[in-house]
Amino acid sequence: MIEVHDVWYSYDEVVALRGVSLKIQPGEVVAIMGENGAGKTTLIKHFNGLLKPDKGYVKVFGVDTRNASVAELSRRVGLVFQNPDHQLFAETVEDEVAFALKNFGFPKEVIERRVKWALKLLDLWELRDQSPFALSGGERKRVAIASILSYDPDVIVFDEPTVGQDYAQKERLAQLIKLLRSQLKTIIVVTHDVEFVAENFPRVVLMSEGRVIADGNTRRILTSPELLKKARLTPPQITQVAWELSDFSVPRDLMWVSEARDAILRVLGVRGR
Amino acid sequence: MPIIELRRVTYTYPGSNKPAIRNVDLVIEPGEYVVITGPSGCGKTTLCRCLNGLIPHFYGGELEGEVYVSGMSVKSTPTSKLAQIVGMVFQDPESQLFLLTVEREVAFGPENLGLPRGEVRARVEEALNLVGIAHLRDRSPHELSGGEQQKVAIAACLSMKPKILVLDEPTANLDPESALHVLSLLSDLKNRLGVTIVLVEHRLEAVAPSADRVIVMDKGEVILDGAPREVLSKQVVEAIGIGVPKVVKLYNELRKYGVDFKFIPLSPSEVRKAILEVMRSDRSS
Numbered sequence: 001m002i003e004v005h006d007v008w009y010s011y012d013e014v015v016a017l018r019g020v021s022l023k024i025q026p027g028e029v030v031a032i033m034g035e036n037g038a039g040k041t042t043l044i045k046h047f048n049g050l051l052k053p054d055k056g057y058v059k060v061f062g063v064d065t066r067n068a069s070v071a072e073l074s075r076r077v078g079l080v081f082q083n084p085d086h087q088l089f090a091e092t093v094e095d096e097v098a099f100a101l102k103n104f105g106f107p108k109e110v111i112e113r114r115v116k117w118a119l120k121l122l123d124l125w126e127l128r129d130q131s132p133f134a135l136s137g138g139e140r141k142r143v144a145i146a147s148i149l150s151y152d153p154d155v156i157v158f159d160e161p162t163v164g165q166d167y168a169q170k171e172r173l174a175q176l177i178k179l180l181r182s183q184l185k186t187i188i189v190v191t192h193d194v195e196f197v198a199e200n201f202p203r204v205v206l207m208s209e210g211r212v213i214a215d216g217n218t219r220r221i222l223t224s225p226e227l228l229k230k231a232r233l234t235p236p237q238i239t240q241v242a243w244e245l246s247d248f249s250v251p252r253d254l255m256w257v258s259e260a261r262d263a264i265l266r267v268l269g270v271r272g273r
Numbered sequence: 274m275p276i277i278e279l280r281r282v283t284y285t286y287p288g289s290n291k292p293a294i295r296n297v298d299l300v301i302e303p304g305e306y307v308v309i310t311g312p313s314g315c316g317k318t319t320l321c322r323c324l325n326g327l328i329p330h331f332y333g334g335e336l337e338g339e340v341y342v343s344g345m346s347v348k349s350t351p352t353s354k355l356a357q358i359v360g361m362v363f364q365d366p367e368s369q370l371f372l373l374t375v376e377r378e379v380a381f382g383p384e385n386l387g388l389p390r391g392e393v394r395a396r397v398e399e400a401l402n403l404v405g406i407a408h409l410r411d412r413s414p415h416e417l418s419g420g421e422q423q424k425v426a427i428a429a430c431l432s433m434k435p436k437i438l439v440l441d442e443p444t445a446n447l448d449p450e451s452a453l454h455v456l457s458l459l460s461d462l463k464n465r466l467g468v469t470i471v472l473v474e475h476r477l478e479a480v481a482p483s484a485d486r487v488i489v490m491d492k493g494e495v496i497l498d499g500a501p502r503e504v505l506s507k508q509v510v511e512a513i514g515i516g517v518p519k520v521v522k523l524y525n526e527l528r529k530y531g532v533d534f535k536f537i538p539l540s541p542s543e544v545r546k547a548i549l550e551v552m553r554s555d556r557s558s
Contacts, residue, residue, distance in 0.1 A: 036418065036448050138313050164364075164445045166313045166475050168514025192448050195519070232450045237478055237519040240541035245548070257519055261526040264544075268551060270530055 001026050001186065002047060002077075002155065006056035009042055016042040018210035019056070026154070029177065029187045031197045031218070034207035035232040040190045041082070043207070044157050047188070049073040061154075075104060078148035082160040082190075084132075084140040093135070093143050094119070094128040100151045118150035121176070138169055145176075155186040162193045174200050198222055198236040198255040206231050223253040274344060276436060276469050277301040277324060282338035284319060284328055293319040295493040297338075301486075303436070306463045306470045308480050308501075311490035312514050317473045320490070321441045324471065325359040326352040343436055357386065360430025362440040366422035370414040375406065375425050378414055382433040400432040403465070404458060420451025424458065431462075437469045438462070444476065456480055478518035481505060482539045489515065502537040520544050
């Protein structure tokens, strides 16, 4: 449903994308990772037509983004920015969340129902009459998410949703992604957070210097010393444990606590319950 | 004598009807590296602001109890004097840097103290070298990466020769590699300068191995305070929504199967050490 073919893009003199190709199917949950300046945010801005390729093409639901407006594309691809302040502008939380629905011309009852649903989902119902700017950073981020989810796009793209969030908020975000996944939404997340990805994402697209350097199974990518080094990422902590224990023939591609536990029980000759 | 002491401190921001921190008692000794953690809105930032006098001198509000920094009562000491003892680094370095070059930025504090030129120059050199940014001295702080900017902010504090560095989530907006650089710089500074460090941080897996103490706050109160190993193994830590390092989770899991490490590991290499010890004691028994 999203097809990126040999896309090049430059900001003035700086080449941000150098021939990126990628396919994302309906219902997929994908993490885009890589160091700062790798081209991640530039890439996702192509998904709703905010940026158009200098060379190559991007097709969203079969439509070339060069032949569609941002408004049309946004109806199906919702983008949640890293900094919520780039997105928020209405006087109340409720107006903010209703804005896109009104713009897309939904009937009043539908708007009311969807706004209520999104506000409750993101734990914002009590704050609905407040100004978005009176809220904390974490709350504003949730308003930005609610204002996208309310109009029910097929694809939801999050740019760095875990930055500046505490652990409990990250857990809530992981729950939200699971919920959206169960509704067969396509979810694309740009993030640096290896632990968050190891726990929640089956597929990783790894970028470096404007190119995709790896695309596939999360375990294969996040436990590869060469790939991690190229993308300047640290391995998940459990993977580091596995590497510490490789002389006890513990597999080097562990990512989860339960896997490390079972491997160590084996090393120590303890039988599981 | 403690370098920081809080006695029954309760603080309420102006216009608020609920205290942001409540009944906080805290004693920090010189040279300690203390990590403060807790869910958003738990009062960590407010606590930091009490240490350099931003509370009450800048924010106003109602401060009950006593805050002593290096023996001085914060309530009755002007912030200009506290600034020579407590260096403060914030989450967003951009908001803190405002001069044209890195060197000017780092010289700003000591120049304002009215120190002789030679002394200012010596302090700037020392601070730039300690932080490892001497090569950036002529650059504009605004064209640096986030990690480099945080290092400039830290150097700008160090040139004041503070006894205490307070850092409020300095890595929150950094990519993982830059965050690790900044954090390893902190433990290096503690070892080399003996400066007291108070760090607010969520990423406990990165800081727990080098910290002397972890303080957990929740709803404005200090609920746990102790060595990282003790604090992180407490069940309540996970219950209030704090990210326990995966190696500590692994330790807890293994205990359910009767594997009892002699100590709670804080890093992957400590897991290895703990396993080797279990093997050794198995063999000798």
